[in-house]
Amino acid sequence: MDHFEYRDGWLFAEDVPVAAIAEAVGTPAYCYSTATLARHYGVLADALSGAGLDAGICYAVKANSNIAVIRTLAALGAGADVVSEGELRRALAAGVPADRIVFSGVGKTAEELAFALESGIHQINVESEPELALLSEIAVARGMRAPVALRVNPDVDAGTHEKITTGRKENKFGIEWARAREIYRQARDLPGIDVVGVACHIGSQLTDIAPFREAFLRIRDLVAVLRADGFTIRRLDLGGGLGVPYEGETPPSPADYARAMAATLGDLGCRLVVEPGRLLVGNAGILITRVVRMKEGATRTFAIVDAAMNDLLRPALYDAHHAIVPVAQAPADAPRRPMDVVGPICETGDTFARQRSLPPLAAGDLLVLRTAGAYGASMASTYNSRLLVPEILVKGAHFAVVRRRPTYEEMLAAETVPDWLT
Ligand SMILES: *Cc1c(COP(=O)(O)O)cnc(C)c1O
Numbered sequence: 001m002d003h004f005e006y007r008d009g010w011l012f013a014e015d016v017p018v019a020a021i022a023e024a025v026g027t028p029a030y031c032y033s034t035a036t037l038a039r040h041y042g043v044l045a046d047a048l049s050g051a052g053l054d055a056g057i058c059y060a061v062k063a064n065s066n067i068a069v070i071r072t073l074a075a076l077g078a079g080a081d082v083v084s085e086g087e088l089r090r091a092l093a094a095g096v097p098a099d100r101i102v103f104s105g106v107g108k109t110a111e112e113l114a115f116a117l118e119s120g121i122h123q124i125n126v127e128s129e130p131e132l133a134l135l136s137e138i139a140v141a142r143g144m145r146a147p148v149a150l151r152v153n154p155d156v157d158a159g160t161h162e163k164i165t166t167g168r169k170e171n172k173f174g175i176e177w178a179r180a181r182e183i184y185r186q187a188r189d190l191p192g193i194d195v196v197g198v199a200c201h202i203g204s205q206l207t208d209i210a211p212f213r214e215a216f217l218r219i220r221d222l223v224a225v226l227r228a229d230g231f232t233i234r235r236l237d238l239g240g241g242l243g244v245p246y247e248g249e250t251p252p253s254p255a256d257y258a259r260a261m262a263a264t265l266g267d268l269g270c271r272l273v274v275e276p277g278r279l280l281v282g283n284a285g286i287l288i289t290r291v292v293r294m295k296e297g298a299t300r301t302f303a304i305v306d307a308a309m310n311d312l313l314r315p316a317l318y319d320a321h322h323a324i325v326p327v328a329q330a331p332a333d334a335p336r337r338p339m340d341v342v343g344p345i346c347e348t349g350d351t352f353a354r355q356r357s358l359p360p361l362a363a364g365d366l367l368v369l370r371t372a373g374a375y376g377a378s379m380a381s382t383y384n385s386r387l388l389v390p391e392i393l394v395k396g397a398h399f400a401v402v403r404r405r406p407t408y409e410e411m412l413a414a415e416t417v418p419d420w421l422t
Contacts, residue, residue: 001036001039001283002033002036002039002283002284002370003033003035003036003039004018004033004036004286004368004370006329009328009329010327010328010329011325011326011327011328011329011368013031013033013286013394013399014033014034014035014394014395014396014397015396015397016394016397016398016399018031018286018288018327018366018368019327019328019366021288021392021394021399022288022290022327022366024399025390025392025401025405026390026405027288027289027290027306027307027366028287028288028289028290028305028306028307028308028311028389029287029288029389029390029391029392029405030285030286030287030288030372030373030376030377030389030390030391030392031285031286031287031288031391031392031393031394031399032064032066032069032281032284032285032373032391032392032393032394032402033284033285033394034072034393034394034395034396035395035396036283036284036373037069037072037073037076037280037281037284038072038076040279040280040281040283040284041057041073041076041077041078041280042076043254044057044254044258044274044276044279044280045057045076045077046254047253047254047255047257047258048254048258048261048272048274050255050258051255051258051259051261051262051266052262052266053258053261053262053266053272054270054271054272055258055261055271055272055273055274056079056100056271056272056273056274057077057078057079057273057274057276058078058079058080058081058100058101058102058237058273058274058275059073059074059078059079059080059081059275059276059277059280060080060081060240060275060276060277060278061080061081061082061083061087061090061091061277062082062083062087062277062375062378063277063278063280063281063282063373063374063375063378064277064281064285064373064374064375064376064377064378065086065087065090065377065378066377066378066391066393066402066403067090067093067094067402068094068391068393068400068402069281069393069402070090070091070094070096071094071095072393073280074091074094074095074096075095078096078100078280079096079097079100079101079102079122079273080094080096080100080101080102081101081102081104081240081275081277082101082102082103082104083103083104083105084105084112085111085112085115085116088101088103088112088115088116088119088121092119098119098120098121098122099120099121099122100122101119101121101122102121102122102123102124102125102199102237102273102275103116103121103123103124103125104125104127104151104199104201104275105125105127106127106128106172106173108124108131110134110138113131113134113135113138113146114138114142117135117138117139117142117144117146118142122147123147123148123149123196123197123199123235123237123273124146124147124148124149125148125149125150125151125199125237126148126149126150126151126175126187127150127151127173127174127175128175129175129183129186132148132150132183132186132187132190132193133190135148135192135193136190136191136192136193137192138192139192139193140191140192144192145191145192145193145194146192146193146194147194147196148187148193148194148195148196149195149196149197149198149199149235149237150175150180150183150184150187150195150198150199151173151174151175151199151200151201151237152174152175152177152180152198152199152200152219152222153167153168153169153171153173153174153175153176153177153200154167154174154177154200154202154214154215154218154219155167155168155169155177155218156168156202156211156214156215156218157211158202158203158204158206158211158241159206159207159208159210159211160203160204160205160206160207160241160243161205161318161319163317163318164203164204164205164318165202165203165204166201166202166203166204167200167201167202167203167211167215173201174200174201177218180222181222181225181226181229184226184229184231185229188231195231195233196233196234196235197233197234197235197236197237197270198219198222198223198226198233198235198236198237199236199237199238199239200215200219200237200238200239201238201239201240201241201275202215202239202241203241204240204241204243204277204278205241205243205244205278206241206242206243206251206252207243207249207250207251207252208251208252209252209256209257209260212238212241212242212252212257212260213260213263213264215238216238216260216261216264216265217264219236219238219264219265220264220265220268223236223268223270233268233270234269234270234271235270235271235272235273236265236268236270236271236272236273237272237273237274237275238261238265238272238273238274238275239274239275240274240275240276240277240278240279241276242254242257242276242278242279243278243279244278244279244282244283244371244374245371246282246320246321246322246323246371247321247323254279261274277374277375278374278375281373281374282371282373282374283370283371283373284373285371285372285373285374285376285377286368286369286370286371286372286373287307287311287312287322287368287369287372287376287389288327288366288367288368289305289306289307289366289367289368289369290305290306290364290365290366290367291303291304291305291306291361291362291363291364291365291366291367292304292305292306292344292363293363294361294362294363300338300339300340300355301337301338301339301340302339302340302341302342303339303340303341303342303358303361303367304342304343304344305341305342305343305352305367306343306344307343307352307369307389308343308344308345308350308383308384308386309343309345309347309349309350309383310343310345310380310381310382310383310384310386311343311376311377311380311386311389312352312369312372312376312379312380313375313379313380313381314375314376314379315351315352315353316347316349316350316351317379321353322352322353322369322370322371322372323369323370323371324341324352324353324356324358324367324368324369324370325367325368325370326358326359326361326365326366326367326368327365327366327367327368328365328366330359330360331359334359334360335359335360336357336358336359337357337358338355338356338357338358339355339356339358339361340353340354340355340356341353341356341358341367344384345383345384345386346384352369377389377391377403382411385411387405387406387407387408387411388403388405388406389405390403390404390405391403
């Protein structure tokens, strides 16, 4: 459920007309709804406590790393899951307490690990033996012990898009299942490492509960083995990955998800952490765009819009589907016809929708790509020297620009011409 609805024929974001936002900040622009963020957070938090779990929610910042979005979730009680120093700095800047931040990622550098340790974060999820050894050295040099969970790769198929599955043994993520016990033993012998738990994350946009259950059961087995080896495993980090409906998918509800956790891991006496990204922010965002012009091709009609793949990469990268709706509601009996909705970038992949059935459109019309709150702005680039899209946060009848559109001068200012060219 979200808070983008038609009222008297116009699309609103909570109590703000989307057209008013487009008027004020121009297009394209991302718009997020505070009420939707709060609703998603609340539904998940209630599901976890309803299942009797001692569980924390560490929002996966990479889904939408705007500081105002992070702060909105932090104010509701969320911690953060970060995958780079930049994200860690964002989480801290947004006011997430360091002791609610988990650092994940397969390629953390020495500088990033040192920064994380010095920031006093809750946990570092280590993904390889060399990373473990390096982290221990960095901790020892500072007279510290790093709180570590090993991210294990449970070798389950999340059944999701190939580019966002992470829990199969062919993937670069996590510690190979068959070697987990051995590497835990190594960790115990490292002076800078305090082993506190087990972590896993099997993929994104999962629409089936079975892979979660399978992974949780494997974690359960591992906890038993590790406890028999004398480890005090007190935390389990179960990653994120719960999907959202983009095109009629029916992902498991947060309640189903929490019940699967409770049934498989609830009796282990561990504090659980989940790292949802998309689930919290996906439906809470839209991308507002304007039709630049209509073009009749040889075999099809193109609606050329001012947003492009650099602003919202998911269709080009994952063949993702986003619902597209006009800001001015079309009459129920408007004659719909198939058209391709494309951006202006010089790539055929710059296509948001193929043969999508839409009402009549004309240059200047405003459209919205729905469910664009996750992996939208955070994946944006400036390809074709297009300016990054501004981000707007709505709360009730108010809206604020939470990231302004840069200027062309700013874009050019970062580059210099070497003296041999002057
Ligand atoms: C990407 C990621 C998440 C969030 O995934 P969603 O599908 O957005 O919930 C959580 N944990 C880790 C380690 C990740 O890499």
